[in-house]
Amino acid sequence: MEVLGFPHEAGVDVLSVIKKFELPLEFQAPVLREASKAKLGITPAEIKKRRDFRDRVTFTIDPVDARDFDDALSIRKNSNGNYLVGVHIADVSHYVREDSTLDKEARNRGTSVYLVDRVLPMLPEHLSNEICSLKGGEERLTYTCEMEINDKGDVVKFEIFKSVIKSSARLDYDQVQEYFDSGVTDGVPENVAKALSPLRSIAKKLRERRFQMGSLDFDLPEPLVIMDESGEVVDVQVRPRKESHRLIEEFMLLANKCVAIHFVRLGLPTLFRVHDRPDKDKIEAFQEFAKSFGYDFNFPDPVKPKHLADSIRKFEGTPEEELLNEILLRSLKKAQYQRENIGHFGLAFENYLHFTSPIRRYPDLMVHRLLSEIKGKKYMGARMASVNELLDRVGRHSSDMEIIAEKAERETIKIKQVLYLSRQIGNIYEGIISGITSGGFFVRLLQFSAEGMIRLSMMVDDYYYVDMERYEIRGRHKKKSYRLGDKVYVQIVDVDLVFYRVDLKLVENDKPPKPKKAGKRRKKKKNG
Numbered sequence: 001m002e003v004l005g006f007p008h009e010a011g012v013d014v015l016s017v018i019k020k021f022e023l024p025l026e027f028q029a030p031v032l033r034e035a036s037k038a039k040l041g042i043t044p045a046e047i048k049k050r051r052d053f054r055d056r057v058t059f060t061i062d063p064v065d066a067r068d069f070d071d072a073l074s075i076r077k078n079s080n081g082n083y084l085v086g087v088h089i090a091d092v093s094h095y096v097r098e099d100s101t102l103d104k105e106a107r108n109r110g111t112s113v114y115l116v117d118r119v120l121p122m123l124p125e126h127l128s129n130e131i132c133s134l135k136g137g138e139e140r141l142t143y144t145c146e147m148e149i150n151d152k153g154d155v156v157k158f159e160i161f162k163s164v165i166k167s168s169a170r171l172d173y174d175q176v177q178e179y180f181d182s183g184v185t186d187g188v189p190e191n192v193a194k195a196l197s198p199l200r201s202i203a204k205k206l207r208e209r210r211f212q213m214g215s216l217d218f219d220l221p222e223p224l225v226i227m228d229e230s231g232e233v234v235d236v237q238v239r240p241r242k243e244s245h246r247l248i249e250e251f252m253l254l255a256n257k258c259v260a261i262h263f264v265r266l267g268l269p270t271l272f273r274v275h276d277r278p279d280k281d282k283i284e285a286f287q288e289f290a291k292s293f294g295y296d297f298n299f300p301d302p303v304k305p306k307h308l309a310d311s312i313r314k315f316e317g318t319p320e321e322e323l324l325n326e327i328l329l330r331s332l333k334k335a336q337y338q339r340e341n342i343g344h345f346g347l348a349f350e351n352y353l354h355f356t357s358p359i360r361r362y363p364d365l366m367v368h369r370l371l372s373e374i375k376g377k378k379y380m381g382a383r384m385a386s387v388n389e390l391l392d393r394v395g396r397h398s399s400d401m402e403i404i405a406e407k408a409e410r411e412t413i414k415i416k417q418v419l420y421l422s423r424q425i426g427n428i429y430e431g432i433i434s435g436i437t438s439g440g441f442f443v444r445l446l447q448f449s450a451e452g453m454i455r456l457s458m459m460v461d462d463y464y465y466v467d468m469e470r471y472e473i474r475g476r477h478k479k480k481s482y483r484l485g486d487k488v489y490v491q492i493v494d495v496d497l498v499f500y501r502v503d504l505k506l507v508e509n510d511k512p513p514k515p516k517k518a519g520k521r522r523k524k525k526k527n528g
Contacts, residue, residue, distance in 0.1 A: 008497065010231035013415045014117050021408045023113055027124050031105045035124035038095045038131050042139050047164055051144065054166040057191050058088060060134055061248050064172040068121075069134040070359040072142070072167050073251060075195050082150050083198055087255035088142040088165050090132040092358040093368040096123070107394065110401030112360035116225050116412040121360070128359050136170035143368055145255040145355065153205030158258045160371060168192060176244035200243070203250040210253070214306030214348040218325040223449040225416045233420040236448040252356045253347065259367065260351035264341065266377050270370055271363045271391050271398075272353045275335040275344040277302055282331040289327055292471050293320050293485065305348040320485035322444075323434060336399040337363045339391040363398050366391070414500060417450040421502050422495035428507050433486045438466055441473055441482060443490050443504055452502030454490065459506065 004019065005012040018025055027035075058074040074086040096102050106122050113120040121128045134140050144163040148156040168189065175187045180200065185193045211217070224239035256273070263270040280301055287297050295315060299307050308328065315321050332346060337354075344352040358364040370387070373379050379387060431452075435442035440455040456464050462475035472483040482488065494503040 011117065013419075014115055014412050017115070017408050017411050017415070018120070021404050023120055023404070023408060024109060025120065027105065030101050032124055034101045035126045038127055040131060040139070042141060042164060046141070050141070050162045050164050053086065053088065053144070053163050054139060056086070056165070057168050057195055058086070058165045059169040059171055059192050059195070060136070060167055061171045061173060061176055061244060064174060067133070068128045068359050069170065070132065071248070071252065071356050072134045072165060073195075073199065075199055078148070082148050082156060083202060084146055084148055085199070085202065085251065086144050086146045087251055087356065088134070088144045088163060089356050089368075090134055090359055091141040091143045091162060091368065092123070092127070092132050092365050093372060094141050095127060095131060096365065098369060106362055106365065107397070110362050110398045111405050113405040114409055116409070116416050117227055117231055122362065123359060132359055134165065134167050136167045139164060139166045143371065145258050147254060147258060149202055153202060153209050155254065155258065160259060160262055162372075173242060173244040176247070177242045180243055199251070200247060203247040206250040206254060207246065210250075210348070211309065214304060214309045216305060216309055216312065216346045216348075218312070218329050220322065220325055220329070221449045223413055223417060225413055225420075227416070233416045236417055236420045236450065238447070238449050256355050257349055257352055259355040259371070260341075260353040263353070264351050266374065268370070268374065268379060269339050269388055269391055270353060271337050271339065271366050271395055272341045272351075273335060273344060273363070274338055274340070274342050274352070275346045276333045276342060277345050278332050286328055286331045289471070290324060292483070293324065305345055319432070319487060322432065323485045326434075334403070337395040339388060339395060361398070362394065366394055414450075417448060418495060418497070418500040418502060421448070421450060421452070421492055422497060425492050425495060428489055428491045431488055431490050433482055433484050433488060436466060436468065436471055436473060436484060443488060445490070450502070452490070452492065452504040454504045454506055458503075
């Protein structure tokens with residue numbers, strides 16, 4: 001049908017994944033033409049319709065290589081000692097009108113897709129990276145959720161309104177984390193540093209409160225693939241999750257929760273982000289699995305988030321923590337978008353939706369649009385009759401596109417991991433047994449968060465058999481066993497670049513030789 005290029009040529013592997021999942025690669029000319037006509041339009045008349053935050057210290061915190069910034073924070077103390085925290089979100093709905101060519105394209109895409117070497121954006125770059133992006137030192141139209149928070153971390157009240165801001169600084173996670181760790185404000189303006197301290201304190205309280213209510217946090221390792229300008233993989237690491245990441249996460253979660261409560265109080269339909277409770281049989285299967293590690297969990301039916309959160313704390317810090325977290329996560333259902341509000345099990349929130357990322361998620365754009373249409377605590381005219389059908393359609397499609405995007409992202413990461421490991425043949429690494437099959441077992445390499453397989457045929461020191469009930473492989477004569485969660489040392493012996501499989505061999509020494517260097521590290525490519 002189409003020639004993509006030679007196998008293993010730079011970029012062809014990812015392009016193959018894009019074609020496999022039928023992801024849109026380019027925007028059609030009519031979409032680009034309509035996007036190019038968008039102007040900032042921050043006129044005195046427009047400002048009068050909004051709350052003016054341009055003199056307020058606001059700032060963004062994003063990855064160092066980010067190119068679109070759709071959320072900013074501000075904070076000030078009011079007369080009663082409480083803090084007013086503003087979460088300011090790009091007002092994409094001001095520029096993307098419903099049923100326009102742009103809107104139909106964004107609705108069809110559903111989400112931006114973040115592949116290992118590129119981004120397939122939901123909106124053209126003129127909007128996502130320019131007009132709507134909350135760039136430092138530039139005025140932008142925003143939608144704000146301002147929350148009054150007391151010293152206990154309770155939201156006393158909140159307001160949602162259209163606004164205009166002028167971001168004081170564009171920070172990245174590393175800068176903020178360095179400030180948290182050292183107190184040195186290099187790269188962080190002094191007025192922003194003063195705002196970060198109370199935000200840090202509030203975020204900790206919000207996180208503690210969320211966990212007390214039973215919110216689940218698996219904190220599983222995520223791979224980070226580093227590439228150079230030519231598309232060659234120069235390193236694979238485990239992506240760090242820092243306090244600076246958690247700070248942004250807490251305030252985005254809180255804003256999303258408040259906006260959902262707003263719709264519920266008004267009794268108006270919207271697109272909720274829901275997460276149904278897990279099936280009984282899945283939870284019972286997890287209980288049985290945990291028993292093999294000595295944990296006797298007896299969850300009630302129906303299980304509540306707090307029951308699972310308490311179990312996570314019991315195996316925190318143990319060798320089997322990562323594996324049990326992963327198995328428990330697989331036992332849960334997938335979150336999705338829908339009109340019926342059944343709550344979010346994983347977050348332990350009764351009300352939740354997505355409001356904070358309209359540049360990259362269509363449901364957020366839909367929520368913004370509905371917020372703008374509320375007059376006198378209701379939708380006006382015929383809108384009320386048509387909104388339910390539209391929400392159902394958008395919810396189903398957005399949920400489907402999210403699943404496709406996640407699969408494509410994981411597949412491109414795996415491809416690059418395997419390509420990198422093909423240059424590490426002969427090296428020895430520490431890993432954890434992550435899966436058992438009739439033909440052997442899988443080992444996740446801790447340094448790379450990548451998996452390879454040890455085949456029973458490669459284990460020649462004994463005759464090994466698989467005991468699936470005990471999740472282990474046992475030697476018939478020497479009685480040596482390997483169980484899920486065990487840490488082992490393995491050597492990379494072969495890599496299949498057609499099916500992207502890694503073959504490993506067990507190494508019995510406790511301290512393996514230092515791995516060979518993969519070559520001089522090159523400058524990281526900015527992925528956007």
